[in-house]
Amino acid sequence: MINVQDIHKSFGEAHILKGISTTFEKGKTNLIIGQSGSGKTVFLKCLLGLFIPEQGNIIYDGKKYSEHTDDEKRDLRQEMGMVFQGSALFDSMTVEGNVMFPLEMFTKQSKSEMKDRVDAVLKRVNLIDAHHKFPSEISGGMQKRVAIARAIVMNPKYLFCDEPNSGLDPKTAILIDDLIKEITEEYNITTVINTHDMNSVMQIGEKIIFLKDGLLEWEGTKNEIFKTDNEAVTNFVYSSDLFKKVRQMYIQEQN
Known part of the structure; x- marks a missing residue:
């Protein structure tokens, strides 16, 4: 709160x-x-x-x-997790690399632990096959889901x-709204x-x-x-x- x-x-x-x-x-x-x-x-x-x-x-x-x-x-x-207006993904990093970035910066987890956590949040936002794609290779809606995955990878209290x-x-916007609401309730954020x-x-x-x-x-x-x-x-x-x-x-x- x-x-x-x-x-x-x-x-x-x-x-x-x-x-x-x-x-x-x-x-x-x-x-x-x-x-x-x-x-x-x-x-x-x-x-x-x-x-x-x-x-x-x-x-x-x-x-x-x-x-x-x-x-x-x-x-x-x-x-605190943050989803920026333009997603703010690193163009030179893969989807997996973008989501893993906060874990590499702020935790001392092993590579396998980080990989497991990244796999879990990408699965949660329905991106199970996008790990090795770059932001330029995916749609705007998928980029937004990557941004959400990155925002929750540290299991934040606040989003x-x-x-x-x-x-x-409009259709993709509704999907993003629903995803944010579901994650808010599931993680009690x-x-x-x-x-x-x-x-x-x-x-x-x-x-x-x-x-x-x-x-x-x-x-x-x-x-x-x-x-x-x-x-x-x-x-x-x-x-x-x-x-x-x-x-x-x-x-x-x-x-």
């Missing part, structure tokens, strides 16, 4: 995060949504420890980040995803996802926070987002005719 208490972050005179407080629960898919410039990326980087807030606390499973020693901060970062469906076709994809919101949004101008404007579940009368949220979520119709259908069913 991650507790966020009144965090503020500025760059020069630009006040980006203006007192955000929320909780991200373990074993659930927690989504951050909002327009470009709302503070989503800065917020995610604060959660990752890449940016340090000037005010407030981020608490990981009961301990404030500010109270961690340097060694504890290093250990905490090794408990962060930045626009995991970026550049994917605290998963936080930055996304613009409203399909993701409606499909896996167990906890959704909506940021606007650096403030937490709204939070709730994928079902509660249908009911909200918060104008900023409805203007953002229901900007397309499709989602307007979905909301109308939901309201009619409830009545």
Whole structure:
């Protein structure tokens, strides 16, 4: 679990995060949504420890980040898995090499132990025959699954995803959403996802926070987002005719 208490972050005179407080629960898919410039990326980087807030606390499973020693901060970062927007795979490494990289960097496991772990996570993301392929030889959806395998190979407590469906076709995006949700539940991970994809919101949004101008404007579940009368949220979520119709259908069913 991650507790966020009144965090503020500025760059020069630009006040980006203006007192955000929320909780991200373990074993659930927690989504951050909002327009470009709302503070989503800065917020995610604060959660990752890449940016340090000037005010407030981020608490990981009961301990404030500010109270961690340097060694504890290093250990905490090794408990974090990250899926980047563009997958961020090493072009010169095979699929197996990309997934094994964190184990080689941060553990003292034997080669056979690392190989067994890589085999296990690649099997979990349904890539059992891709070990010796290079990123350029596989599809965008497969690259994303490699990125997820690499993110979970260290058995993290926390999984962060930045626009995991970026550049994917709708069908593949749904498969990636389902995979992230399944892994979150199986591994009991605290998963936080930055996304613009409203399909993701409606499909896996167990906890959704909506940021606007650096403030937490709204939070709730994928079902509660249908009911909200918060104008900023409805203007953002229901900007397309499709989602307007979905909301109308939901309201009619409830009545």
